[in-house]
Amino acid sequence: MTLEAAAADTDYGSSASGSSFYAAMRILPRDQREAMFQIYSFCRQVDDIADSDGPRPERLAALQQWRDDIDALYQGHPPPRLRDYAGSVRKFDLQRADFLAIVDGMEMDVPQDIRAPDLATLDLYCDRVASAVGRLSVRVFGLPSDDGLLLAHHLGRALQLTNILRDIDEDAGLGRLYLPREGLEAAGIAGSDPIKVTADPNVPKVCAPLVARARDHFENADAVMARHPRRVVRAPRIMSRYYRAILELLVARGFAAPRAPVRLNKLAKFAIVLRHAFI
Structure with missing residues (x-):
């Protein structure tokens, strides 16, 4: 099936097309694929609110509206933008708490930008914006509860830590710094100004423990x-193979400034899909 044909199967596919998520999800049976594109669309929409440059009170209000809409969905009268979700919620027993956790995670960046969180706050952020997505996803995939929760916990954190390590400079440009406070202090880096911190020559010392933690989760x-x-x-x-490959490319490149962007090329992506998509 071509990317274009898979995208035509669902309105949600168009927003995911071209992403590593899309390549992983297009191999699923139709009902699972549609549910996963709904989850993806939801995440993209709330993430776009958090990352916009609109006034913070307006962004907070928009995220609260999503909470209200999720509540309405689970009360049996979904708003138009969530009407198609009702079937997936019933079929896969998707949990309201996980949708709300994602909104809570996106909101962590809204009252003020996250800058040098302590490790506990960083882990909470990873749980909300990544592992909560995993908790929805494993229900769609059909994993049993205990192992599903374990997979969501570990793979969600592995992916998010890889994102953080990949996007150090991009996040700094948005005024955000996800490198943990304890790591900065241990490396002798003072302050939490994203631009100043990310230019510090000791940043690789902060990243090394995060790499080890991500590898352990993988x-x-x-x-x-x-x-x-x-x-x-x-x-x-x-998804795991994509992101593990990105992590290893980051390690090979190094974390000292200037940091060239790292991407997985099309051939490497295709090889991963070819190896794991078929039984």
Whole structure:
């Protein structure tokens, strides 16, 4: 199936087309694919609110409206933008708390930009913006509850830590700094100004423990997926391989400024899909 044909299967596909998420999800059966594109669309829309340059009170109000709309969905009278979600919520038993956790995670950047959070706050952020997405996703994939929660915990954090390490300079340009306070202090970096911190020559010392933590989460996620049939974990395995490859490219490049952008090329992406998409 071509990318274009898969996108035509659902309105949500167009917003995901071209992403690593899209390549992983287009191999799923139709009902699972539609549910995952709905989850993706929801995440994109609330993320766009958090990342916009609109006034903070307006962004907070917009995120609160999403909470109200999620509540209405679960009360049986969804607003138009969530009407199509009702079938997926019923079929896969998607949990209201996980949708709301995602909104809460996006909101963490709105009252003020996150700058040098402590490790506990960073982990909470990763749980809300990534592992909560995983908790919705594993229900769609059909994993049993205990291992589903474990996979969501570990793979969500692995992906988000990789994002943080990849986007250091992009985030700094937005006034954000996700490198943890404890790591900065241990490396002898004072302050939390994103531009100044990311230019410091000791940034690689801050990144090294995050790389180790991300690798550990990837390995734990792999251990969970190894316990289940390949057809059940094809999509999360592709996501894991994509992001693990990005992490290793980041390590090979290094974290000292200037940091060239790192991307996985099309051939590498295709090889990962080819290896894991088919049983």
